[in-house]
Amino acid sequence: MLNVQFLARYREVLNCESEQLAWQENWQSIDDVRQFLIARGEPWTVLSDPRMMCARNQDVCSLQESLQAGDELAFFPMVTGG
Amino acid sequence: MSIRVQTAPFDPGVELNAVHAGDLGVGAVVTFTGYVRDINQDQAITELFLEHYPGMTEKALLKIRDEAMQRWPLIDAHILHRVGALHLAEPIVFVATSSMHREAAFAACEFIMDYLKTRAPFWKKEQTRAGSHWVDGRDSDTDAAARWHNSEKENR
Numbered sequence: 001m002l003n004v005q006f007l008a009r010y011r012e013v014l015n016c017e018s019e020q021l022a023w024q025e026n027w028q029s030i031d032d033v034r035q036f037l038i039a040r041g042e043p044w045t046v047l048s049d050p051r052m053m054c055a056r057n058q059d060v061c062s063l064q065e066s067l068q069a070g071d072e073l074a075f076f077p078m079v080t081g082g
Numbered sequence: 083m084s085i086r087v088q089t090a091p092f093d094p095g096v097e098l099n100a101v102h103a104g105d106l107g108v109g110a111v112v113t114f115t116g117y118v119r120d121i122n123q124d125q126a127i128t129e130l131f132l133e134h135y136p137g138m139t140e141k142a143l144l145k146i147r148d149e150a151m152q153r154w155p156l157i158d159a160h161i162l163h164r165v166g167a168l169h170l171a172e173p174i175v176f177v178a179t180s181s182m183h184r185e186a187a188f189a190a191c192e193f194i195m196d197y198l199k200t201r202a203p204f205w206k207k208e209q210t211r212a213g214s215h216w217v218d219g220r221d222s223d224t225d226a227a228a229r230w231h232n233s234e235k236e237n238r
Contacts (some may be wrong), residue, residue: 080205081198
């Protein structure tokens with residue numbers, strides 16, 4: 001399984017805070033999971049946002065980061081704290 | 083304090099005094115306090131909401147603090163950030179760095195804010211009379227943080 005979190009604007013657009021995805025053997029990077037979600041069509045295309053950020057196990061990383069079953073992924077817009 | 087994330091308002095003066103209290107080796111404390119403005123991009127703001135990613139927020143702030151402590155000869159560094167509903171003029175964020183001399187405290191405080199604004203999982207939602215909207219990330223913040231990546235490379 002993969003625990004995927006959606007935050008801020010993405011959570012609202014998707015009307016989804018988190019989702020457990022069944023692990024797929026062909027997933028190698030976070031981008032593979034992102035493409036899987038985008039392929040669902042609207043409103044998941046929000047994840048095509050070129051300014052999207054992501055995290056693996058609560059650490060900011062790139063879309064090319066490798067992943068494994070049991071990870072927690074998070075997709076979120078550019079951060080705006082401070 | 084070191085790292086604190088809270089919904090309750092705070093008094094920056096009280097926080098500043100706590101940073102200095104009891105440490106006779108501190109010669110300089112630099113602080114930054116960010117407040118809720120009443121206007122942003124020509125729109126009147128009535129309230130601000132701060133969302134965060136609870137599992138990651140403190141971890142990300144601690145990582146930024148640790149990096150500052152490694153880069154400069156600091157005595158201590160503190161980050162306090164609020165989440166939830168914030169009213170106009172209330173403080174949002176407080177960063178304090180202490181050192182023997184001012185140079186390290188000045189640079190580290192700016193570094194922490196630049197990294198916080200580009201790496202810590204907080205999102206602002208502004209409330210106006212016309213409704214609410216998420217604040218967009220700014221390229222100028224990304225550029226400000228990039229200065230420190232470059233200086234890191236130069237120091238290697």
